[in-house]
Amino acid sequence: MGVSGSGKSSVGQQLAQALRCPFIEGDAFHAPENIARMSAGIALSDADRAGWLSALGEEIRRARRQHGGYVLSCSALKRQYRDSLRQADPALRFAHLHGEAALLAQRMAGRNAHFMPPSLLLSQLATLQPLEADEAGIVLDIRNSTEQLVHRILTQSGAAVR
DSSP states (O other), rough: OOOOSOHHHHHHHHHHHHHHEEEEEGGSSOHHHHHHHTTTOOOHHHHHHHHHHHHHHHHHHHHHHHHHHOEOOOOOOOOOHHHHHHHHTOOOOOOEOOOOOHHHHHHHOOOOSSSHHHHHHHHHHHHHHOOOOOEEEEETTTTTTHHHHHHHHHHHHHHHOO
């Protein structure tokens, strides 16, 4: 989880590869109208995200049923969004990729062909609700390499690498 530019997709893909399980790219489940809104620099509302979270919940259930496990990249900015995802999988754990706004903006500015413009970063940071003490997960500093982040997730979660 984390705001745009935090490295969710890169970390998620490598983590899924290490675990030999499916990777679910959360951005692929946004409705076309939501992508159009974000592309135009318009932040999504809770109502805009409802269908997306529902679709992700269905995909989580499918991946759990068919594969036993999965890795999902998803902003999961608010506690209520994470609670919605946990309804699909109560054992869901989060790795919050956290970084300073300047680093995130730099990363976003260097990306090609992503629908999320850097102008939405501040709204995402304002919306972000960090993991709470009762939520299963860890907070990771994105100044570390992707490999270091994946290693830390694997170590902290006690996941068995296949």
